[in-house]
Amino acid sequence: MKHEQVKAAVLVAPKKMETRTFPTPEITKDSGLVRMLGSGICGTDKHVYTQGEIRLGLPGDVVRLPIIMGHENLGVIEEIGSEAAKAMVMEGPPLEVGERVYIAADIKCGHCYNCRNIYGFPWCLNHTSYGDVISCDTPPHLFGGYSEKMYLLPKSDLFRVPKSLPNEIALLSEQMAVAYGAFGRAYQSPITKEGLSPGDSVVIQGVGPLGLCNALxxxxxxxxxxxxxxxSEYRLRLARELCSAEVISLNEHPKYSDRVARVNTLTDNIGADLVIECTGDPGVMSEGLDMLRIGGTYLVEGAYVEDADTRISPSRQILAKNARIIGVSGMPHQAYGRVLKMMDAYRAIIHFERMITHQFDVEEATRAIEISMSPDSGKVALGSMK
Ligand SMILES: [Zn+2]
Ligand SMILES: [Zn+2]
Structure with missing residues (x-):
């Protein structure tokens, strides 16, 4: 049992994945091991897959190849250290072997300036994360979710999954938590009444998995x-069916000005209260700002990897509009616990599970990631999900 080999998908060079086997890690009192149920393929992973050792959105985060990707991780506790069982769980009693958990994507030190002083989005100065910055050449190797098992680093934050919540829904927790954190920051200022209120209009630029999570x-x-x-007509249909969204197709409205005009019409010539960028393409920012009403809020969530420049008019599009522009990377960890409860509460009326459009085993990682890059996919899951 101890010396069992673990299969994992390893990115060895841009666009080159292979299946490798690793020894089962030994755990300490502060660490643990999960058997993976599934790992969601994220937009970030697509950039890493195509470009390799890129710099990511957070200070100091550089991808190191070879790597086991995967930071949207759902698993079952297989082994847990005596201290880790108490320290890693964010709510409730100590963790036990056999429990189903969602693993926060990043790990904070808890004592740097940001951890101590900046509430909500600490972005720990010493943080590390699963699935991108630690190469699998470093023992005990299993630091990403595209694997049969994953090592739980000391100081990981874990969340119990409600018993009634299916794996197909729980898998969405990381991106739902990004959306939760983003909306938390868009909420109203009590003084100026800017931000999101019930009944507000929301434009989502790009309804891939992250955009759909924001729509939900x-x-x-x-x-x-x-x-x-x-x-993508496929993704627009999902947005319409899952969240009763109005849709603007780029095929039907290829001109920027037509799309802005369409948003104006749909919002009684006011413009949208909230616009959310989820495309990963900084080039859409100007259009997003033009769709915004005066005093509206713009959340930039998708442009995680620096790979293009954009031109905007600060005078016309930001100052004259009194726009609030909020950059979103990651979320406060408490968000994971909240979204697990929200999805459990809403699953009877919102079909979250329909967002998972494909599932592949670890050996089929290349195919999985290629499909996740096609417009005819929602969230692609890697792992047995069982
Ligand atoms: Zn992600
Ligand atoms: Zn820190």
Whole structure:
């Protein structure tokens, strides 16, 4: 049992994945091991897959190859150290072997300036994360979710999954938590009444998995009109069916000015209260700002990897509009616990599980990631999900 080999998908060079085997890690009192149920393929992983050792959105984060990707991780505790069982769980009693958990994507030190002083988005100065910055050449190797098992580093934050919540829904927790954190920051300023209020209009630029999670969060938080903008008819259909979104197709409206005009029409010529960038393409920022009403809020969530420049007019699009622009990377860890409860509460009326459109085993990682990059996919899961 101890010396069992673990299969994992390893990115060895850009666009080159192979299946490798690793020894089962020995755990200490502060660490643990999960058997993976599934790992979601994220937009970040697509950039890493195509470009290799890139710099990511957080200070100091550089991808190191060879790597086992995967930071949207759902698993079952297989072994847990005596201290880790108490220290890693964010709510409730100590963790036990056999429990189903969602693992926060990043790990904080708890004592740097940011951890101690900046509430909500500490972005620990000494943070590390699963699935991108620690090479699998470093023992005990299993630091990403595209694997049969994953090592739980000391200071990981873990969340019990409600018993009634299916794996297909729980897998969405990381991106739902990003949306939760983002909406938390968009909420109203009590003085100026900017930000999100119930009934507000929300435009989502790009309804891939992250955009869909934002649309679902907008729906749960009481948004009024949700408007999805995308070039994929497949994804627009998901947005329409899952969140009753109005849709603006780039095929039908290839011109920027037509899409802005369409948002104006749908919002009674006011513009959207909230616009959310989830495309990963900084080039859409100007259009997003033009869709925004005066005093509106723009959340930039998708442009995680620096790979293009954009031109905006600060005078016309930001200053004259009194726009609030909020950059979103990651979320406060408490968000994971909250979204697990929200999805459990809403699963009878919102079909979250339909967002998972494909599932592949670890050996099929290349195929899985290629499909996740196609416009005809929602969230792609790697792992047996059982
Ligand atoms: Zn992600
Ligand atoms: Zn820290």
């Amino acid at each position: 969060m907008a729906r749960m938080l009481g948004a009024g009109k949700i408007i999805a903008v995308d070039k």
